[in-house]
Amino acid sequence: ADDVTLQLKWVTQAQFAGYYVALDKGFYADEGLNVTIKPGGPDIAPAQVIAGGGADVVLDWMPSALASREKGLALVNIAQPFKSSGMMLTCRKDAGVSSPDDFAGKTLGVWFFGNEYPFLSWMSKLGLATDGSDGGVTVLKQGFNVDPILQGQAACVSTMTYNEYWQIIDAGLTPEELMVFKYEDQGVATLEDGMYVMEENLKDAAFQDKMVRFVRASMKGWKWAESNPDDAAMIVLDNDASGAQTEEHQKRMMSEVAKLTAGSNGALDPADFDRTVDSLMSGGSDPVITKKPEGAWTHAITDKALN
Amino acid sequence: MRGLWFRIGPIITVVIAIFVLWYAGSVALNSAWAHDKAKRAGVELSTSELIADTMNQKKPKLPPPHQVGAEIWKTTGDMVLRGKAFSKRSLIYHSWITLSSTLLGFVLGTALGIALAVGIVYNRTMDMSIMPWVIASQTIPILAIAPMIIVVLNAIGISGLLPKAVISMYLSFFPVVVGMVKGLRSPDHMQLDQMKTWNASGNQEFWKLRLPSSMPYLFTSLKVAMAASLVGAIVGELPTGAVAGLGARLLGGSYYGQTIQIWSALLTAAALAAALVGIIGVIQKHVLKRMGMAQ
Amino acid sequence: MTTDPVISAKNLSLTFQTNDGPVHALQDINLDINKGDFVSFIGPSGCGKTTFLRVMADLEKPTAGDITVNGVSAEEARMARAYGYVFQHAGLYPWRTIGGNIRLPLEIMGVSKAEQDAAVNEVLDLVHLDGFEKKFPWQLSGGMQQRASIARALAFHADILLMDEPFGALDEIVRDHLNEQLLELWARTNKTIGFVTHSIPEAVYLSTKIVVMSPRPGRIADVIESTLPKERPLDIRDSEEFIKIAHRVRDGLRAGHEDDV
């Protein structure tokens, strides 16, 4: 069997259910693949791992992948299981936020580590300064959790539809008390959790073939997870070596994640790509990428894998 | 009996004081959230209701001792009773993971530290060049370079226990170098001159004079190094995907705002460190006693 | 006494470089010590007695002049383990028992285990420390430690014995006793002994030759050849001869103190 190492963007959770399902259900084995899944974490930059040869394929968000590409690390998107973005900004109504017009002067929690790009381009679209100057917003580097909104240190925090949002709910705030801004709804959505490989590796036919089989099996896993969300969540739970995840949370996460992967068969929609690129380049004085990326995605793999 | 109370009494008193303060702190820190909740629900809380609430929140700012205790019991003793001591939800399993890289890192760090110290003491060039850089090395935030170390070691095909142990080593070699340089230099002029009058070789001088006289320094450094090594192992677990180990538990607790889990991992780590340091202390006592350096 | 001297110093000087200028510890020292001599060095504190002993033992390099020991350089003599040295302070290794301390030089010189045991027993007996072999230094009083340190220097049978105030920490009775023992040992083994002391009676009682030194820079003020017989009971100290020599030493000492105190 061929060895493939996959580097996740975050810790083991239902966000990556498709891959664990494929592993657990033997879809990879059926394709003659021996897959190792490496969980990520707050200190792991998938791009760095693949540059160091620690993985064959990584999951990353497109803004960060494109930024890496501009830095000279030629990442190529070979498949895009997530159709829609799960990013949102969740605010407390009692902090006085009911529309984006209320952001000025408020404190907003944001993830950094390459995940700040969508937020930055949204703010520049809104014309709000993020450097702390007058009339702009105050930005906090948000830690791993949603404490700032619970403690009242920030008016809004970044959340994913499938994860952090529910932590706020679990903590005791009700949906009625919250105001939610989905990036999708604001027209600033960018593509999340795509599969990326090194461009030079793609020249190798054997590698290409490996990826074809990998993508095919992964998508099979995803589709299985979509139709069996609760079982998928349990598979994720079995694979969580830290023992920190709870069944309730993972099942709920799986059902939310299923909504995001629903529209994708695995192939990147070039329109989504262009929308992401436009959003990133519109960033006024400080765009995330400076020129339209060339060759940042390919259908070569999905064409073979899915047909 | 009086002797026992003399030693244990103050500790018990202080522990009780800590518990009292801890409970008081829990009430103080957690009541804001209780009030917040009550206000949003539109009810008034009596003092006793307020205290009851602060004692039993899901995500308390400061979990009271009984919550932490219950969590620790649930993930250790209870697991043992149910025969699942080494399951992934057991702190015993995670402690073991952390312990293994701690010990490996400790051994590596001690070896490196002693080697550097010997070099510094016996080689003038090393003495003059290395020390400032050893100090500078410790001002580099390990958490910042830990991921790079992991990735770079990964790139050359080393993964698993060793990368984490390397980070432990990085933190633990420093106290050993500093202590051992001091220790190996602790023989006074007269003792060195004595060796000279017998025309002892460098080797003999090391084994019969410098090494024995450095023992008290060595053990003190080893204690510090052990604690540092544990911190290193925990730090090292973060960028390896925080898969397992006490560091993973800490981080896992952090992602999901599970303060109770954070505290229980934290206290377990401290207990582990205290136990490891205690073991070194016992060895120290025995060795020094046998060497006649302690009463 | 027409043989070559065992130790011979010629125009020996030693200057320490310190941060507030040079300290002339020894200047123009000329001295011959013959085989079987018992030479005492006496002089005010800081006059260079210890320094001179250290030069003989190659623990300090002279800055000018020459020193030969057994006809070779001091360094070669040290390499040949020509002497035993008793330091001004006992300096026992605290992690070794008394026996272990005495055994240490023997281990270093590669003496066999059986010979070590024999030697340790012999010298412990000599300084009356039998039964203390297994004790650690801090379990002994200051005087006993000093005796252990002397035993250590005697354990290997070097021909030259250099002793720096070995009996300083002892009370008069013990001191008298060890003085007798040392004389007895010296008579029996015909060792050459260099001996530093602050006590005039001790110097007179023990020595065949008394070197009186004067300070800053350390020079030899007087060399007194003792006229006392080799056989010396303790009450020889009341003899006229003894008192005469003691007077001469005291005068030499006093001269050295002139500018001082």
Added chain:
Amino acid sequence: MTTDPVISAKNLSLTFQTNDGPVHALQDINLDINKGDFVSFIGPSGCGKTTFLRVMADLEKPTAGDITVNGVSAEEARMARAYGYVFQHAGLYPWRTIGGNIRLPLEIMGVSKAEQDAAVNEVLDLVHLDGFEKKFPWQLSGGMQQRASIARALAFHADILLMDEPFGALDEIVRDHLNEQLLELWARTNKTIGFVTHSIPEAVYLSTKIVVMSPRPGRIADVIESTLPKERPLDIRDSEEFIKIAHRVRDGLRAGHEDDV
């Protein structure tokens, strides 16, 4: 001399509890010291001389018996700053200059700055350390440190002076000189002095009363009232009277050593 004794010990015992059993350092000590006495304590190493001096100074509590100083308990006397104490080792504070060390007790007792200066100058002169006021202890030889420590105890004019082997580290000439100085001071100020020494001639030369102690447990073996006049030139040491007393002291000492060495 019908006045009350300055220091009076009655059936005094002191036992140290150590981990290998009790050490009887002092047993059944009875001693009266009168105003203006110069009392020397002499005895083999470890016999309890230091311990006794420490009991007088309230640095150690007796386990049985009584001690009074100036008619009150040792503790009250200490609180009233009744005595100056010279330790067996110099014990200067290394972070203070010689002047600063001597000034220390004066600062603590709240003496004015001007008086401090005067006192420091006076005692530095007395021990011949003028010019070394600004030096740090480690810049002085062992003997000079010892003298500084004596100066420190003299700086405040306590009526009682307790000195534990103050001249141990000094060579004979300096020692003689300081002995003279001490006698002169004692005669001038009529202080009461308790003095520990290992040297028989020193004890005889200085004292009005010599206490010979014997070891394990520490007892008083003999108390010798000196018949020497108060005025004592150095050469009194060659007098018959002197030698007789010295002999008696030596005999007492030797008796204490019987089981020993």
Added chain:
Amino acid sequence: MSWLIAGIVVWLVGWGLNVWLANLPKTRLTRLVVPVLFGVTLIAIWECVVQGFNINPVLLPPPSMIAVRFASSTSILWQDFVQTVIKGALSGYIIGCGAAFLIAVVIDRFPFLQRGLLPIGNFVAALPVIGMAPILVMWFGFDWQSKAAVVVIMVFFPMLVNTVQGLQATDHMQRDLMRTYAASYPQTLLKLRLPAAMPFIFNGLKISTTLALIGAIVAEFFGSPIKGMGFRISTEVGRLALDMVWAEIVVAAIVGSAFYGGVALLEKAVTFWHPSQRGQE
């Protein structure tokens, strides 16, 4: 290839030069030049290795690249320095060491506390800070206050233990001397125990310098405003701007060494009398 050869040459020349210099008589100049030369050699070898093996700069950037980035980002580096070092580390250092010092004096006065607090203190000191940092950020907010709190916790126990040990470092005779003067407690403290404790106190202060810096930086990983050295490091790693990361690390190393060196100089001035200081020069 030529880079690798250059690396080996640099190594040999640097080492040889250092051996030669180190065996000259010690002067203030050689004392300074030797370690600097060692560092320069190390950096030159690093450059040669990175260039020679063509290592991707997102893994390990060459020193030249770091230097360029350093020079062009001085204003950001300065802003981060102020946020992390001045506001976070320094204030925490002063509060932590100051509090530890005062408490040590109190503990020293009451042996009961000493026997009770010190064993517990050792336990608390073993708490891994990484775990405390998120909790403290939760308690004290995002700005420098929580960083200072982390630093306070990090430096507190090393300082406490050293000071307590130092206050006991007087020998019997020195204390007995004070007794013979019937000195009061404050007098003994001021004139004997504190001066005698200084070498230990400085030991604690020295250890604390590096701890303070690391603590302040690491705490920023768990939430911070968008400036500060820790923020920059964690953010720029995610952006693969490793040159910027290393520029911050260089700042940390320089500041840390300077901080340590400064305290060591102060130590030398205050504890000039201690044998460990007298031995030098």
